[in-house]
Amino acid sequence: MADSVRWLRIDFDKCIKAGECYYNHPELFRRTDSGYPALRIRRAATPAQFREAQEAMEVCPSRAISYEDDSTD
Amino acid sequence: MPATAATVSRPIDPREFDAVDFQRDPFPLYRRLRDDHPVFHDRFHNRWILSRYQDIEAAFQDSQSFDRAVYDPNGPYEFGRRHIFGPNILEYGNSPQHRWMRNVVAGQFVGERLDAFLPIIDRIAREVIATFERDCEVELVSQFSSQFPIRVISNMLGLPREDEAMFVGWYQALIAGLGFGGEHLARGLVARNEMWDYIDPLIEQRRRSPGDDLLSRITIAELDGKRLETKEIKGFVALLLAAGGDTTDKAIANMWYHMIYTRPDVFPQVLADPELWGNVFTEMMRYDAVVHAQFRQTTREIPLHGEVIPRGAGVILYLGAGNRDERVFRDPDVFDIHRDDLHMGRENRSGKYKDGKPGHLGFGMGPHFCMGYAMARQEASIACGHLAHAMKNARPKFAAHEGITSPSIDSGGFRSPRELWIEFDVR
Numbered sequence: 179m180a181d182s183v184r185w186l187r188i189d190f191d192k193c194i195k196a197g198e199c200y201y202n203h204p205e206l207f208r209r210t211d212s213g214y215p216a217l218r219i220r221r222a223a224t225p226a227q228f229r230e231a232q233e234a235m236e237v238c239p240s241r242a243i244s245y246e247d248d249s250t251d
Numbered sequence: 252m253p254a255t256a257a258t259v260s261r262p263i264d265p266r267e268f269d270a271v272d273f274q275r276d277p278f279p280l281y282r283r284l285r286d287d288h289p290v291f292h293d294r295f296h297n298r299w300i301l302s303r304y305q306d307i308e309a310a311f312q313d314s315q316s317f318d319r320a321v322y323d324p325n326g327p328y329e330f331g332r333r334h335i336f337g338p339n340i341l342e343y344g345n346s347p348q349h350r351w352m353r354n355v356v357a358g359q360f361v362g363e364r365l366d367a368f369l370p371i372i373d374r375i376a377r378e379v380i381a382t383f384e385r386d387c388e389v390e391l392v393s394q395f396s397s398q399f400p401i402r403v404i405s406n407m408l409g410l411p412r413e414d415e416a417m418f419v420g421w422y423q424a425l426i427a428g429l430g431f432g433g434e435h436l437a438r439g440l441v442a443r444n445e446m447w448d449y450i451d452p453l454i455e456q457r458r459r460s461p462g463d464d465l466l467s468r469i470t471i472a473e474l475d476g477k478r479l480e481t482k483e484i485k486g487f488v489a490l491l492l493a494a495g496g497d498t499t500d501k502a503i504a505n506m507w508y509h510m511i512y513t514r515p516d517v518f519p520q521v522l523a524d525p526e527l528w529g530n531v532f533t534e535m536m537r538y539d540a541v542v543h544a545q546f547r548q549t550t551r552e553i554p555l556h557g558e559v560i561p562r563g564a565g566v567i568l569y570l571g572a573g574n575r576d577e578r579v580f581r582d583p584d585v586f587d588i589h590r591d592d593l594h595m596g597r598e599n600r601s602g603k604y605k606d607g608k609p610g611h612l613g614f615g616m617g618p619h620f621c622m623g624y625a626m627a628r629q630e631a632s633i634a635c636g637h638l639a640h641a642m643k644n645a646r647p648k649f650a651a652h653e654g655i656t657s658p659s660i661d662s663g664g665f666r667s668p669r670e671l672w673i674e675f676d677v678r
Contacts, residue, residue, distance in 0.1 A: 197601030198361060201618050202354055213603025237358045239597070239625060 184245050185221055186231055190214065192242035199234045199243060206230055263288060265295035274657045277543065278584065281572035290558040298565040302572035304579040304612065306555065308602060310547060310568055311616035317547035317566060318345050319619050345618070348474065352487070353622060355472040359407065359465055360495075360626040368407065369629060375402045376634045384641045384677070388648055391638075391671040392504050397423055399634055400499035404491050409464025410453065421446040425489075426497050429658075447485055454484055465491075495623045501541040501667035502631050506531050507638070508655060508668045509538070511647045513586045521588070521639070528635045530588040532628055533595050536574075536613030538586045539655055541666055543571030545615055570612035571666075579609055598624050642675035 186206065188199075195213035199206070206227065207215040222228040222245075231245045263283060267273055273280055284291055284302035291300040301307055310317040358364055379399050383389045401422045402415050410418060421442040428439015454470055461467035469487050471478065479487070510518045510531065521527040545568045553560040560566065575583040581592050594608040600620040602610055614621035621627070639645065649672055657666040 194599065194605060195601050195603045196599045197603075197620075201600055201620070202350075202357060209601065213599070213601040233354065233358060236364070237362050239362050241362075 186217055186219065187244045187246075188215055188217065189242045189244070192240045194240045194242075196239050198237045198239060202237055203230045203234045206234060263291060265293045268293070268296065275654065277569075277571060278575060281569060281575060284569065284572055285576055285578075289556045290560065292558070292560075298567055299560050300567045300569060301555075302569045302576075304573040304576040304609070307568045307570055307573040307612055308616060310566070311545075311612075311619070312602070314345055314618045316549060316551055316553060317568075318550050319349075319547060351472075351474045352479075355469060356465065356487075356491075357622050359468070360623045362625075365626055365629065369633070371406055372403055372630055372633055373637075375399060375406065376637045378402075380637055380641045387677060388672065388674045389642070391507055391673055392500075392668065393423075393670075395634075395638065396500045396503040397426075399503070400496040400630060401492065403630060404496050407464070408466040408488065408491070409462060410466070414449075417449075418446070422492050422496060425492070429493070443489070446489075450485060450488060451481065454481055494621075495626070497665065498541050498621075499623075499627050499630050501665060502532065502535065502627060503634050504667045504671055505535050505539065505541065505655060506631060506635055507673065508652070508671055509535055509586055511645065511673065512652050512654075514588075517588060525636045525639065527588060528632045528639075529597075529628065530595050531635070532631050533593065533611060534586060534588045534590065536598075537580070537593055537611035538574070539666060540571060540574060540611065540613030542613065543657070543666060544569055545619075570615065573612045597628055600624070641678060642673060643678045645673050645675045648672035648674045 193214060197209065197213065197215070200209045200215045206218055208218050210216050219227065222231050231243075235241075235243045235245055261283065263280070267280055281302055284300060289301070289303050289306060291302070293300055301310060359368075376399055379395055379402065383394050389395065398419050401419050405415050405418045406412070424435075424442035425439045425446075428436040428442070453466065457464075457467045457470040461471045466484075466488070469479065469484055506528070510521060521531060547566045547568060549560055549562055549564045549566060551562050574580075577583050579592070580590070592608060594604040594606060594610040596604075598610055598614055600616065602616040604610060610616075614624045614627075652668065652671075655666050655668055
């Protein structure tokens with residue numbers, strides 16, 4: 179894991195503004211006035227951030243968050 | 252403004268909040284608060300009261316200014332004097348510890364983990380219904396709603412299934428103690444002590460060999476290399492029972508009350524289309540939610556509607572009043588499962604929805620939004636669907652009902668019918 183480049187992404191078509199990501203993981207996500215989340219970071223730099231990203235994916239009720247390898251970026 | 256608006260408003264006597272009338276029907280006083288005293292300084296109880304939707308929403312979102320009041324045994328707050336459960340997550344306010352403790356369990360109640368648990372919820376609902384489905388009548392509160400959510404939580408915690416009935420008994424005694432005090436309280440404390448004795452060895456066992464159940468998760472979770480103490484784990488379990496069991500219990504009873512007493516004309520639609528139980532849930536959470544009050548403490552001066560709430564003041568957010576705010580909802584005193592000015596789908600912690608409609612305030616909003624919101628909705632809908640299927644031609648056993656009430660609104664509400672007798676034909 180440590181060597182692969184993984185990017186944190188939000189799919190705004192799927193996002194229902196639930197807010198689970200930014201309330202639970204404010205280190206990674208920020209609440210915008212519209213209720214949509216915004217990313218504070220694009221990739222996890224520490225094991226703690228990595229764990230938070232995993233948890234954010236799990237708690238997102240609309241499965242709008244991904245944290246994956248992406249060769250196009 | 253209509254001519255009637257010229258009526259001089261009656262000042263509010265703070266003792267009205269302690270009256271039985273207010274516990275039975277708080278809505279007339281809520282309206283006077285909203286209309287004439289949107290920021291009410293209750294000098295008698297040493298607290299401030301907010302009652303309009305927008306003000307409550309703003310306070311929920313601004314948790315830096317409105318901290319979740321921290322437990323203080325000598326404080327002026329009712330919940331301070333009812334310290335029954337031991338230390339628990341609700342008492343850590345905006346601290347990092349609070350967020351950590353919340354995250355230890357919050358993930359269990361939403362998303363993939365919740366989906367994986369739905370078949371078990373479904374099975375438990377059918378099991379409890381099977382205990383009375385051939386009886387032609389049921390007292391829904393004692394025979395179903397106060398059993399089902401506790402059995403679900405007990406299962407999630409990973410407690411032995413054969414001990415569920417015992418757990419339900421402790422829970423019922425504890426909740427009666429919290430609600431009614433006096434000798435009920437004494438019995439509740441005995442139940443709590445028995446429950447603590449029962450759970451001690453289970454915690455020890457989880458420390459030695461944790462599984463993937465919720466009790467293991469709480470027991471082995473670490474913050475900065477430190478685990479929760481036994482008394483904190485027990486406080487956590489008690490919280491899950493009270494906040495996760497009691498509320499869902501009362502939500503189910505309220506939904507049935509509204510279908511058979513408030514809107515029997517609408518009930519056939521729901522029977523024909525069980526998807527509508529979701530709407531019944533949503534409108535119940537707006538019209539007369541289980542919890543009516545949340546408590547906050549200001550961390551700065553709050554200027555609002557020409558008043559200034561001082562720093563360090565106790566504030567009650569009457570979300571039960573905000574939910575009836577005519578500035579937001581048309582005909583707010585009508586129970587309407589088809590209303591188009593309320594977001595009907597599942598709730599969002601952010602309070603924002605793609606359909607642009609306002610949501611109910613029944614789960615709170617923002618950082619301290621109800622942790623079990625998704626599970627409560629699923630549990631209630633699954634249970635009501637199975638109940639409606641099992642109880643053919645469900646109808647009130649008695650034409651008259653005392654209505655939904657609360658042992659004490661100041662303890663946060665917990666409004667529900669005390670009993671709900673339903674007659675039905677065996678399917």
